[in-house]
Amino acid sequence: MSEMTSLAAPHDAAPVPTQEAGPAPAASPPASRAALPERLYGLATAGAAWLVLLILIAVTLSMALGGKLAFQTFGLGFVTSANWDVVNGQFGAFVPIYGTLVTSAIALVIAVPVSIGIALFLTDIAPVWSRQPIAVAIELLAAVPSIIYGMWGLFLFAPFMASHVEPWVNDTLGSLPLVGPLFAGPPIGIGMLTAGIVLGIMIVPFIASVARDVLNAVPAALRESAVALGATRWEILRHVSLPYTRSAIVGAIFLGLGRALGETMAVTFVLGNAHDLSASLLMPSNSIAAAIANEFTEADTELYRSSLIALAFLLFIVTFIVLSLAKLMLARMDRSLGRTH
Amino acid sequence: MNWTLFRRRLADRIALVCAALATAFGLFFLAWILWTTFANGAAAISPRLFTEMTPPPGADGGLLNAFYGSAVMIVLAIAIGTPIGLAAGTYLAEQGRHTRLASAVRFVNDILLSAPSIVLGLFIYELVVVPSGHFSGYAGSLALALILVPVVVRTSDEALRLVPDRMREAAFALGLPRWKVSLQVLYKAARSGVITGVLLGVARISGETAPLLFTALNNQFWSADMNAPLANVPVVIFQYAMSPYDQWHALAWAGALILTVFVLVLSLLVRLVARGRHS
Known part of the structure; x- marks a missing residue:
């Protein structure tokens, strides 16, 4: 790498006064003395950057190799069969896959409106002095370790759901046509509905903080134009801010979805680790991450272990896609604002 | 109207x-x-928490071995993860700032930042535990380091990019080679940002349970052997909370409280440091 490239960064990163246009000759170090540390420095930093890429590739490959046996044995049946029979060595992972998708969907149903509400509250409504403390408090929700959510969910929230929420859900929604079977079932507190709600609370801070940032980034001229036309705050959000930030808000939601799909401990506590397929959201189920957490150390056959790693592979691929989409959508917002990284 | x-x-x-x-x-x-x-x-919470080992079912005890195991693994994870993360962050912010490799690394790093930690734990299981034939504290530290690295990469990249280019130009004008510019000028200027990043990462990894389940596992007894299964707070909390014993539940709650206070204090501290820097 030449000395020119090393100096390229400072130049196009900031406008520099013209008399500083050519510092390159001054920076060439005495080649003999500085060569070794300079080479080491270049190798170490670029090597570490490559390592980050390598980690991703290695994780994907290692999961693919570990899960190969399960994919070969069961083929497509691995994802379509709901028969997870440890004793007879039959592993169909439809239940944990279904459970992961359903709990994540419930989480989004709760987290999306709540997060956007919080973002709106923090950008437009709350008194200015209270915005920072409230924002920090919401962010602390993300700092609480997931195992704490799990304990709270198991000992406090699940009993609360069983005694207060689920009987009510049963009575009101359980008898509806079409969607009734989703909400009918024994109110035991442990199940997909509870897990989905806990997940929803967990991903609120992730979506809310990104949504707040992008709402704050709406150009003042746009908002002021709307105000000048007599728009109310809700109309500004609905017709100016949200359309303007749509791709970034969707990116934020995908970021939350990526978190929800892979969340392990909280779900493991409140989902019930059941491999039975049930239409009811009140029934215990399983998720990919919870199945791995619960069963991996007990997996005594090669095929059992391979099936769990195959699940991890699927989870990793899906979260990779979801998070990539999130990144791309957030990047589109950055570009439209003229910000580049 | x-x-x-x-x-x-x-x-x-x-x-x-x-x-x-x-x-x-x-x-x-x-x-x-x-x-x-x-x-x-x-x-x-009682003093015994810090003086006694994790008990068998139905007996009283403490969490001393778990605290020790967690502390050692976190320190080792910092020792492994910080240099790697800082070096990669330096590449992104300095000589590689506008290269294609840097954009790819930033993209992948952001994904690793949110990747399911249980999969990263399984990866270390395949990489370390299977070849060595046993669970170990080293494997746990590596799994935690794997989660720490993306946090440090991102924060050090951002902190270094905040350093004004005039400082780089002044240093280059003195004829300093790049490694000296980074080591003696840029790292000093970006120090609080980098430290913030490491603390943020520590807050994140100290609560992580999933990646330790198949790497460090757990150990009911006192063990300082990093090459053997090692007790740690999150897995002990998990195991005790899922058990049917009241004494174990109480210990799980005590561990949960200390873990939460530690993580929240660290998170708030990081925010204070960050805010102090901005104002």
Whole structure:
């Protein structure tokens, strides 16, 4: 790498006064003395950057190799069969896959409106002095370790759901046509509905903080134009801010979805680790991450272990896609604002 | 007042109330979770927590071995993860700033930042535990380091890019080679940002349970052997909370309280440091 490239960064990163246009000759170090540390420095930093890429590739490959046996044995049946029979060595992972998708969907149903509400509250409504403390408090929700959510969910929230929420859900929604079977079932507190709600609370801070940032980034001229036309705050959000930030808000939601799909401990506590397929959201189920957490150390056959790693592979691929989409959508917002990284 | 205006104002009011309710919803659950942890944890805290080992079912005991194991693994994870993360962050912010490799690394790094930690734990299981034939504290540290690295990469990249280019130009003008510019000028200028990043990462990894399940596993007894299964706070909490024994539940709550306080204090500290730097 030449000395020119090393100096390229400072130049196009900031406008520099013209008399500083050519510092390159001054920076060439005495080649003999500085060569070794300079080479080491270049190798170490670029090597570490490559390592980050390598980690991703290695994780994907290692999961693919570990899960190969399960994919070969069961083929497509691995994802379509709901028969997870440890004793007879039959592993169909439809239940944990279904459970992961359903709990994540419930989480989004709760987290999306709540997060956007919080973002709106923090950008437009709350008194200015209270915005920072409230924002920090919401962010602390993300700092609480997931195992704490799990304990709270198991000992406090699940009993609360069983005694207060689920009987009510049963009575009101359980008898509806079409969607009734989703909400009918024994109110035991442990199940997909509870897990989905806990997940929803967990991903609120992730979506809310990104949504707040992008709402704050709406150009003042746009908002002021709307105000000048007599728009109310809700109309500004609905017709100016949200359309303007749509791709970034969707990116934020995908970021939350990526978190929800892979969340392990909280779900493991409140989902019930059941491999039975049930239409009811009140029934215990399983998720990919919870199945791995619960069963991996007990997996005594090669095929059992391979099936769990195959699940991890699927989870990793899906979260990779979801998070990539999130990144791309957030990047589109950055570009439209003229910000580049 | 005409009907349209009334309807628009009503819609506005309803939206504002809903936004306030959404915020109250979030704060309510934060308060509920913290209150639960504090109430149950405070009742279970005793000096024995820090002097005795994790007990068998039905007996009293403490969490000393778990605290020790967690501390050692976190320190080792910092020792492994910080240099790697800082070096990669340096590449992104300095000589590689506008290269294609840097954009790819930033992209992948952001994904690793949110990747399911249980998969990263399985990866270390395949990489370390299977070849060595046993669970170990080293494997646990590596798994935690794997989670720490993306945090440090991102924060050090951002901190270094905040350093004004004039400082780089001044240093280059003195004829300093790049490694000296980074080591003696840029790292000093970006120090608080990098430290913030490491602390943020520590707050993140100290609560991580999933990646330790198949790497460090757990150990009921005192063990300082990093090459053997090692007790640690999150896995002990998991195991004890899922058990049917009251004494174990109490210990799980005590561990949960200490873990939560540690993580929250660290997170708040990081914010204070960050805010102090900005103002």
